Amino acid sequence: MSIEEHLKLASIIKEARQEKGYSASELARRAGLQPSTVTRIEAAQLQHPQPETLIAIANALEKPTSDLFACLNWLPKEQLPSFTPYLRAKYANLPEQVQEKLENHVAKVVRRYGYETNGPEPGQDEF
Incomplete structure (x- = not known):
């Protein structure tokens, strides 16, 4: 470590x-x-x-x-959940609209840095 x-x-x-x-x-x-x-x-x-x-x-x-x-x-x-299921499980009491806003915001931020919230990291699926 x-x-x-x-x-x-x-x-x-x-x-x-x-x-x-x-x-x-x-x-x-x-x-x-x-x-x-x-x-x-x-x-x-x-x-x-x-x-x-x-x-x-x-x-x-x-x-x-x-x-x-x-x-x-x-x-x-690879064992961590993707953001959407995590968010919905962790913050199940938030209104659906708020969950969607959070999902959209995080997706926008991570895409800006070359990541996808549901897909492999850049270079992860390349040989």
Whole structure:
């Protein structure tokens, strides 16, 4: 894992912990971990966090485990849902019109950078 990935993970966990009003020790207690484990992850000093550790932290913070796994690139892009099904599942309570506006806006932005919301990335399907 790169230092950027470690820093991103550290930031996500620390921010979520602070939003909950937990100390690092309290998060560790709720996750069933040693306080030093949480402290080392938040300081980007734990080189290879175990998936079980991140699952426990995500559960204690009431965050999707996939958020933590994705920032470490543990979820291959091919296994991530395309934007439309993700949006409709994640924000099912939004009015249909709002979902469509979001879909259209994101599609416009990603096309500007050479991507398609439902297709392969540039060069991905070339031999």
